[in-house]
Amino acid sequence: MITISESAQTHFAKLLSDQADGTSIRVFVVNPGTAQAECGVSYCPADAVEESDMRFNFNGFDAIVDAESAPFLEEAEIDFVTDKMGSQLTLKAPNAKAKKLKDDASLAERVEHMLVTDVNPQLANHGGQVSLVEITEEGIAVLQFGGGCNGCSMIDVTLKEGIEKEMIAKFDEITGVRDITEHARGDHSYY
Secondary structure, three states: OEEEOHHHHHHHHHHHOOOOOOOEEEEEEEOOOOOOOEEEEEEEOHHHOOOOOEEEEEOOEEEEEOOOOHHHHOOEEEEEEEEOOEEEEEEEOOOOOOOOOOOOOOHHHHHHHHHHHHHHHHHHOOOEEEEEEEEOOOOEEEEEEEEOOOOOOOHHHHHHHHHHHHHHHHOOOOOEEEEOOOOOOOOOOOO
C-alpha cells in the first residue's frame, strides 16, 4: 500500500528513537476523497492504535493506517530528500482525492474520477468545483458547477475549451458536456 524509501525509513527510525517505546508513525488522509484531501504523518503512541487500524512493518518501526484512509493511500510514496536547500520529507498519494479506480469501473465512475482528480484541483484555485449529474444515452456528460464557478463569466470557456475537450479525448463514449448550473446572479450565486 505505502512505499517508504530507505532514507525515509532511516529518518523515521531516528525520530522514533526519541519517543516512548512502542511509538509508531501514523499515515493518514484528512478529508479523503475530496478536492480538499491532505495527507499527513504523525507520531502514534501504542495506546492510540485502534483495532481497525492496519499495521505495516518497516526497518525499525511500524506505520499505522486507519481504515478510512487506507483506500486513499494506495500507491502512496514517502521519501526523505536532502539537497542544497536542506532536507525534506515528501508524501505523494495519487489516490488521496479519489479512491483508485477498479479495472471494471463504469463510465460514470471513470468520469467522476477524472473530475475529482484532474478538473476540481484546477477549479479549486478559484474556489470552484464541478460534479457529474448524469451521462445521457447520447453520451452527454451533464455537469453541475458550484462554489466560485457559480456565476463565473468564464464558465463557458472552462466548460467547452477545457472540460469538454479533455473528456472527449479521454472517453470515447462521451460526445459532449452540458452545464445545468443556474449561473444568473442571485441569492444562489457564489459572488
